[in-house]
Amino acid sequence: MTEQNFAHLGLVGCGGAGFPTQVKLAARNVDALIVNAAECEPLLHKDKEILKHHTADFFKGLIASIDLTGAKTGYIGLKKKYHELLEYLEKAIPDKRIKMLPLGDFYPAGDEYELVYEATGRLIPHGGIPLNIGCVVMNVETLLNIGRNRPVTSKFLTITGKVPHPCTVEVPIGITVREALALAGLKSTEGLRIIDGGPMMGKLIADPENDIVSKTCGGLIAMPVDHVLIRKMSAGDKKNSRIARSACDQCTDCSELCPRALLGYPIRPHKAMRTAQFAPYAESDYAIDSIFCSECGLCSLFSCPEDLPPREMCMISKKFHLGRGVKPADFKGQPQIHPMRQARRVSIERLLKKLALLDFNHKAPLTDITQRFEKVTLPLKMHIGVPVTPVVKAGETVKAGQLIGAVPEGKLGAALHASISGKIAAITDRAIVIARD
Numbered sequence: 001m002t003e004q005n006f007a008h009l010g011l012v013g014c015g016g017a018g019f020p021t022q023v024k025l026a027a028r029n030v031d032a033l034i035v036n037a038a039e040c041e042p043l044l045h046k047d048k049e050i051l052k053h054h055t056a057d058f059f060k061g062l063i064a065s066i067d068l069t070g071a072k073t074g075y076i077g078l079k080k081k082y083h084e085l086l087e088y089l090e091k092a093i094p095d096k097r098i099k100m101l102p103l104g105d106f107y108p109a110g111d112e113y114e115l116v117y118e119a120t121g122r123l124i125p126h127g128g129i130p131l132n133i134g135c136v137v138m139n140v141e142t143l144l145n146i147g148r149n150r151p152v153t154s155k156f157l158t159i160t161g162k163v164p165h166p167c168t169v170e171v172p173i174g175i176t177v178r179e180a181l182a183l184a185g186l187k188s189t190e191g192l193r194i195i196d197g198g199p200m201m202g203k204l205i206a207d208p209e210n211d212i213v214s215k216t217c218g219g220l221i222a223m224p225v226d227h228v229l230i231r232k233m234s235a236g237d238k239k240n241s242r243i244a245r246s247a248c249d250q251c252t253d254c255s256e257l258c259p260r261a262l263l264g265y266p267i268r269p270h271k272a273m274r275t276a277q278f279a280p281y282a283e284s285d286y287a288i289d290s291i292f293c294s295e296c297g298l299c300s301l302f303s304c305p306e307d308l309p310p311r312e313m314c315m316i317s318k319k320f321h322l323g324r325g326v327k328p329a330d331f332k333g334q335p336q337i338h339p340m341r342q343a344r345r346v347s348i349e350r351l352l353k354k355l356a357l358l359d360f361n362h363k364a365p366l367t368d369i370t371q372r373f374e375k376v377t378l379p380l381k382m383h384i385g386v387p388v389t390p391v392v393k394a395g396e397t398v399k400a401g402q403l404i405g406a407v408p409e410g411k412l413g414a415a416l417h418a419s420i421s422g423k424i425a426a427i428t429d430r431a432i433v434i435a436r437d
Contacts (some may be wrong), residue, residue, distance in 0.1 A: 008403070010152040010215075010415040014141035018216045018383035020414045021146070024136055025068045031134035033071035034119050035062065035143060037078040038103050038110035041198025042352055042361065044219045046156045047140040048085060049168040049366040051078075054144055059094050061147030066097055069136055075101040075119045079109065106345040107200065108259055108296045112137040123264060123337070126292075127329025141218075151401045151417035155213055158364045159184040161222040162192060166364040172400075172419035173215055174376030174434070177208040180220055183369055193230045195221040199355060200297040204233050215382040215414075221360075228356055232301065232309070237316060240309040244276035247308055254299035254310040257344050260292055264335030267292035269299045269310035272317045290317035291328055302346055302354050375435045376419050380405055385412030390432055396424045397437075404432055 011021035039047045051058060066074045074095075078086055080102035090100050101119055103109045113124055115137055122133045130137050145152050155173050157180065160166040164185030171180055177194060186192075195202040196217055205211050205220075213220075223230050235243075254269035261267050271287040290313075299310035338344075352358050380387035388405030392398060398418040405416030418434055425435040 006146060006149075007407075008415050009145070009150065010417055011142060011145050012152075012215050012383045012414045014139045014145070014155070014216060014218065016139070016216065018214075018414070020383055020385060020412060021138075021142055023412070024138060025065060025146075027069045027131050027136050029134075030069040030071040030131070030136050031073070032116075032119055032136075033062070033066050033069055033074045034101070034112075034115050034130075034135055034137045035074065035076045035140060036110050036112065036115055036137055037076055037140050038115065039079075040106075040108045040110040040348070041200055041202075041219070042107075042348055042355070042357055043160050043221055043364075044158045044198050045160075045364040046158045046168045046218055048082060049158075049364075050140050050144055050156055051089060052085060053366050055089070055092055057147035058140065058144045059092070059098075059147065060149075061143035061145065062098065063095050064146055065136075065138060065143060066095070071136065072097070074098040077101040077103050077110070077115050077118065079103045079105050081105045104345065105348050107298060107348060107351050108294070111259060111294055111296065113260065113263055113265075113294070117263060117337075123335045125329075125334065126265070126331045127327055151403070151415075152215065153401055153417050153419040155215060155217060157213065157217055158219040159186075159222075160219065160362060160364050161195075161360050162224060163222050166362040167367040168364045169367055169369050171213055171369065172373055172376055173382075174212050174378045174419050175373050176377075177205055177211045177213060177220060179371075179373060180213050181208065181222060183367070183371065186222060189222070191225055192222045193225050193234075195219075195223065195229075195233070197221075199229055199357060200301060200351075201295060204230070212377050212379070214379065223360070229301075232307070235309065235312075237312065240312040241276055241316070243308055244273050244310075244313050247306055248273040248277065249306070250274060251305065253305060254303045257303040257346065258299060259296060259345075260294050262338040262341040262344055264337050265292045266331060267314070269293070269314050272313035273308065273310050275317065276313045287314075287317045288321050288326060289331075290314040291321050291326055292331075293318050298346060302351055372436075373420060375422075375425070375433065377431050377433050378404070378416055378419065379431045380416065380429075381413075382416075383414040385414070387430075388413055388416045390427050392424050392427070392432070394424050394427055398422065398424060398434060404434075 007022040407413035
């Protein structure tokens with residue numbers, strides 16, 4: 001079996017930007033294949049639920065990936081506080097090449113830079129990727145999909161926050177956010193804003209009635225509109241820049257606690273804050289190291305004692321410098337672990353308290369659903385690369401799992417399949433709509 005056997009299944013990374021999986025599976029002579037099961041974003045539980053309830057298929061996918069890449073060892077990075085799940089998986093391991101990698105309960109334990117270092121003791125070089133040091137990092141749900149060995153038509157996600165019944169569910173790709181929230185008993189989104197993803201790196205959903213659950217959605221969090229997290233997420237670049245210019249006193253706490261800085265990379269968020277005071281939109285070489293920002297949000301949502309937006313200033317600066325051709329690989333030298341790294345890690349408990357999320361920190365067990373969804377909207381691009389090309393026509397009858405969008409020859413992308421059976425109701429330049437008969 002080769003990676004091309006999986007290319008037609010529409011596999012992408014399920015927890016991030018949607019990187020086509022066949023590219024990762026094309027790596028060879030890998031030392032370590034690392035499973036990101038840290039689920040370090042507060043409130044989310046879908047990876048743990050998959051590991052608990054779909055163990056056999058997960059291990060099938062992991063073993064297939066180890067076989068394809070030639071990895072010497074497969075590490076499952078799971079927080080050691082989940083000791084029951086850790087012990088369960090340890091006993092269930094079907095291959096001697098697989099090992100558990102117990103992690104601390106800190107944020108962001110799931111950052112691939114952190115995972116690679118915890119597993120191997122190696123640091124990814126400036127401008128590099130895990131493969132540069134013999135590692136491949138993959139998501140739990142992606143490995144489950146490999147193990148299932150069938151077209152990707154559904155998505156696991158945690159639905160939590162201010163909902164009657166927090167849960168984790170598997171739903172057809174392309175249903176609306178509003179339909180998904182109803183599975184947790186939420187009847188109305190009035191007075192609420194919905195976060196797609198986790199509270200740290202997630203994005204606010206503009207229109208729950210029409211926005212859809214995509215291949216990369218890992219969670220939906222409903223929060224009151226006046227919650228501190230929503231207020232901070234709602235601020236735009238202009239407001240954040242104005243706040244940064246007027247209030248930052250350069251205490252450097254954002255840089256002292258930055259996870260990437262503690263790993264030895266040259267990112268210093270306080271520099272981006274300083275340029276916001278003296279140069280419009282960080283258009284200064286002084287903050288050029290912002291290109292190393294992982295956008296984890298710890299500086300803005302925890303570290304800054306004045307609740308200012310260092311991450312947002314880094315993102316503005318990062319976009320500017322990358323846009324003019326600056327590359328992380330341009331930086332000389334090698335990263336060196338900060339001697340205070342262990343002491344400066346931020347625990348999830350402290351993060352929950354700072355973000356006023358303790359009241360929303362509920363279990364979200366995997367729940368079977370029986371609801372029949374009448375329509376799905378499937379974007380032509382839910383992945384890094386080019387949009388797929390429709391291979392069906394309006395009015396055509398399709399079955400769940402049928403190929404409806406193919407990747408153009410020689411291009412990067414991920415195939416698209418019908419997530420429900422029905423008729424092609426519409427094809428636009430952005431999506432394919434399927435409605436039940």
